[in-house]
C-alpha cells in the first residue's frame with residue numbers, strides 16, 4: 417500500500433491536486449484507507465483534514481473498503497417511475513446484502529445513486545464503469561452471473 | 565414548429581470514431597472560417613448570433629467570451645461543462661457518444677477566440693465509459709493539425725451534482741471539494757487558478773461550429789425573438805418513446821411530449837430536471853423558450869396515476885443529498901424541506917407546515933449561495949400553486965402545532 421501511494425505521488429510531482437491523487441490511489445487500492453490519506457497529506461504538504469474533506473465529498477471516492485465490483489442502482493425520478501425499487505430488491509436478494517453493504521467474499525458492493533444520465537433506458541444501473549439499462553429482474557440476474 | 569437538426573446534425577450520421585467521416589460531412593468548416601478571422605471578429609459573430617447558454621442559465625455566450633477576452637492576463641482557460649448531473653438530462657451524453665468531433669472543433673474555436681492555450685473538458689465520473697471515444701477524437705484532431713493553438717485535457721469528476729455549477733466545477737479541477745464560490749468575481753474575470761475562464765455547456769459549444777460555418781443571419785432565422793436556434797430536449801418518465809429530440813426554440817411542450825414522445829394521460833411535466841419548473845396539463849401548450857420553461861432541457865413526464873407530493877419529495881431528497889453544505893440556507897433548508905414533505909406523505913403534517921414550506925421556499929430561493937439552493941424549491945412552489953388541494957388534503961388537523 418505504502419509503495420502504491422508513493423508511486424502515485426511521484427507520478428503527480430509538481431501537481432498539488434488532491435482530487436487527482438486520490439482518484440489514482442483509489443483506482444489502485446479500490447478505496448482510500450486511513451494510512452493512504454495520511455501519506456497523501458504528507459506527500460502534498462497539506463493537512464490530513466484537507467485530504468479527508470475531498471475524500472468524503474465525492475461519491476465515487478470511498479474511505480471504506482469496497483468490493484471488487486461496485487453496483488450503483490439509479491434511484492432518481494425517471495428510474496423511480498420505472499420501478500427501480502424492484503431492481504434494488506432483486507439485487508439485494510441475489511447477493512444477500514443491503515444498500516451500502518459489501519458481500520463477505522468482497523466481490524460486490526451495493527449502492528444507490530442519483531441520475532446517471534441513462535433515463536431513456538430507465539431503470540438503469542452501473543456496474544463499475546458500465547451502464548445497464550431497460551432492466552428487469554430477469555435481466556439483472558443474468559447480468560450478475562457475468563460478474564460472479 | 566418542427567424538429568430541426570443543428571446540434572445533432574452529425575449524430576447517427578457520422579462514425580464517431582473516424583475523423584474522415586466527420587470531415588466528409590462538413591467537419592472543421594467552422595474552425596477554418598474562424599481561423600481566417602481575428603479573435604475579436606469571431607466573438608462579434610457569436611455575439612450577433614444571439615446564442616445563449618444551454619446549460620441552464622441562458623447567459624449570452626458571446627458576451628461571456630467578450631468579458632474573458634478583454635480581461636487582463638495572458639493565461640486564460642476554456643472549460644467545457646460535461647458534468648450533466650441534472651436529473652432526467654442525457655443530451656450531452658448522446659452528443660459525446662455520437663459526435664465528439666464537433667465538440668472538439670467548438671473548443672478549438674472558443675480557445676482561439678479568447679486566447680486560451682489550455683482547455684478542459686470536465687467529464688462526469690458516471691460518463692467514464694465515454695472517455696476513450698472522446699480522447700480518440702482529440703488525438704485524431706491533433707494529428708490533423710487542427711489543435712496547434714490549444715491543448716485540450718479531459719478532467720474527470722468523481723461524483724457530485726454540484727460540480728456542474730461552474731464555480732464548484734472550477735474548484736474541482738483545482739483538486740478541491742466542489743464548493744461553490746461567492747460571486748463576484750465571475751469566472752470570465754477570475755476563474756480557474758484565478759485566471760480568466762469561460763465555462764460553457766456541451767450543447768452550447770456544439771452550436772459554435774455551425775454558426776461559424778453558416779453565419780449569424782442563418783442562426784438568427786431559427787427560433788423566436790429572444791430564444792434563437794434549437795434546443796435538445798431529453799424526454800423521460802411516462803412516455804412511450806423516451807429519448808432526445810431537437811426542436812426549434814418556441815415549439816410547444818405538447819408537440820414534444822404528446823406528438824413525438826407519445827405520452828398519454830399526462831398530469832404534469834417538469835421541465836429542467838429536479839430543479840425545473842412544473843407545467844400542469846392545462847398549460848401543455850406552453851412554448852419552450854428561455855422566457856417560459858427550459859433549463860437544461862430535461863423533460864420529465866408524469867401521468868394521471870402519479871402522486872404530486874411523492875414526486876416533489878423525490879426532488880427534495882435529491883437536493884438534500886447533493887447540497888454541498890457550504891451555505892446555511894441550502895444546507896439546512898434542503899433538510900427541513902424534505903422533513904416537511906415526509907410529514908405530508910406520512911400524514912403527520914400540521915396546517916402550519918404548509919406555511920413553513922412556503923416561507924422556507926422563499927428564503928432558500930433568495931438567500932442561497934448558488935443555483936442549487938436557489939432552484940431547489942422550484943417544484944414545491946409550482947405544485948403548491950397548481951395542486952394546492954393535494955397539499956391541503958394531506959394536512960392532518962389532529963396534529964398539534
Ligand SMILES: Cc1cc2nc3c(=O)[nH]c(=O)nc-3n(C[C@H](O)[C@H](O)[C@H](O)COP(=O)(O)O)c2cc1C
Nearest residue numbers: 617618619645648649728729730764765768935936
Ligand atoms: C447546481 C447546479 C448544477 C449545474 N449543473 C450543470 C451541468 O451539469 N452542466 C452544465 O452545463 N451546466 C450546469 N450548471 C450551470 C453552470 O453553472 C453554468 O451556468 C453553465 O455551465 C454555463 O454554460 P452555458 O452558458 O453554456 O450554459 C449547473 C448549475 C447549478 C447551479
Ligand code: FES
Nearest residue numbers: 490495531534535
Ligand atoms: S434517473 Fe436513472 S438514469 Fe436518469
